[in-house]
Amino acid sequence: MSTPLFVTPLWLDLTAVGIGAIQGAMFAGRMKDRRIDLLGVALIGIVVGLGGGLLRDLLINQLPAAMASNWYLPVATGAALLGMALQRLFSRLNPLIIGLDAVTIGLFGAIGVTKALAYGVPEVPAAFVGIISAVGGSILRDMMLNLPIALMHVGSLYAVAAGVGSALLVILATLRVPITIAGISCVILTAVIRLLSVRFGWSLPEQRAIGSWPRWRRG
């Protein structure tokens, strides 16, 4: 399948990276008990902002985008240090950041899916690449900070939003819907699910073996 790439302008891609890096720095800033230094903050920013795209390109065996341009690393580093310095300001803007982040997840997912399709990856793994593009930064962040990986635990639907959006994009691409429409649909659906799940506290059920399901229990 020779799906055309859902091309995003560089400034949009870099904005998404910057938003990720700011969030990474704010996350690191909440860990007062660890003595994280300036380099640690920059590293977390780079990991959160660029990690998803890096895992995406490792999975499809291509040169990582951040290695092909001079822009990505300075933007991620700068945004992380800004996020650290202006932590109070950004904390007050939290609702705005959650909104921007929801769009960012969708954007990373859409770029991931179409890049995978464009390089000949079949539909199912292409959707998987979309999910990893969207959530990979937060997985790497938790692994580097030596924390349990947030998205494996009961919480609001981060990866699910990315997964539903990515699946929609794969289906639309298979139906030969123009890639720009398909990509924008993916971004909107992902962002809406994410925001609704934050608003209404939706979550996936905790793991459960059949024998322990309440309806199977006998008095």
Next chain:
Amino acid sequence: MSTPLFVTPLWLDLTAVGIGAIQGAMFAGRMKDRRIDLLGVALIGIVVGLGGGLLRDLLINQLPAAMASNWYLPVATGAALLGMALQRLFSRLNPLIIGLDAVTIGLFGAIGVTKALAYGVPEVPAAFVGIISAVGGSILRDMMLNLPIALMHVGSLYAVAAGVGSALLVILATLRVPITIAGISCVILTAVIRLLSVRFGWSLPEQRAIGSWPRWRRG
């Protein structure tokens, strides 16, 4: 060296992936103190079932097998959710699963070694690729669950079994033994060592500096 690939039929490869994913889910199921949700279980299943093959293909710089087919990801996810739901059943089948797992390690090792040799990797790193193919899933599982990596600690011979089997395969391939015979020998040797080590509690000695060896101590 143009070693032919030890070709395994897709159903066998997928069975091995499924057994790995079921074990991953059962492992996650024992962690009652963490609130792992359905997605977390699916993720652990994907990591344990597909992680070894993923690391193998990253090491030899090829497109991961799971990214080249629609089958791997649904099988790993489905097996993980099945393993979660039928945990009690599978726990009772534990001896069977340990047996299947021993064969699975051997199979992953054999596929890893021959794939590396086929892509021109020299003998020593090819055997290393076999070991990582066999144990990579469990390494990634422990890193994602934020646990000490099981195989670095004193315990039954998991990686050693894979290492001996992989070394045998490399030697046989160098001696131009037909690849099917070499591959099956690797699987059998790996599985036998693994099962004997479980049965008799074999383990590697703990790390020790020479100065602290008992025979060097003076009254």
Next chain:
Amino acid sequence: MSTPLFVTPLWLDLTAVGIGAIQGAMFAGRMKDRRIDLLGVALIGIVVGLGGGLLRDLLINQLPAAMASNWYLPVATGAALLGMALQRLFSRLNPLIIGLDAVTIGLFGAIGVTKALAYGVPEVPAAFVGIISAVGGSILRDMMLNLPIALMHVGSLYAVAAGVGSALLVILATLRVPITIAGISCVILTAVIRLLSVRFGWSLPEQRAIGSWPRWRRG
């Protein structure tokens, strides 16, 4: 940019790998409370000695150097087991090892930068590849041992030394300074910064939001 590779003779590269592996084994040896076995020590040695080069080649999407030669893995494994056995001897040689390590960081950085430039990676990500080549082994070590990543926390300037050296090399290469001179300058500058920071206890400041900077505080 077709920068020529800063070619290091194989024996020098392997010496650097061996020094890394010995340090990894000594690090593992200090963790008496965990029951790390011989395989665990070998694995840590491989990770510390070869991890930087592995991450470097993953980032620039090339076959890892350790996968293209029979020498790297045995040297790393042998050095790690030697480091474990002769722990007392090496502990007494600690100043020598810190000195050799400082040169090793510089060497890994110089190889990383020039390899990235030679494969067409632009200047900024090329310097980043140099830093990761130098410090990647210690990052992977901490992730595998389930420890907080040392270089993210306040401490002596490990990554900064690699970063300054890598930046110098990128600048010299852009100015068309012969690559051998540029590479040796990078190694010397990195080693000197690292050693001075150990000697004088230099460190980066801890992360700090602007609102909490002392000069901004009011009575």
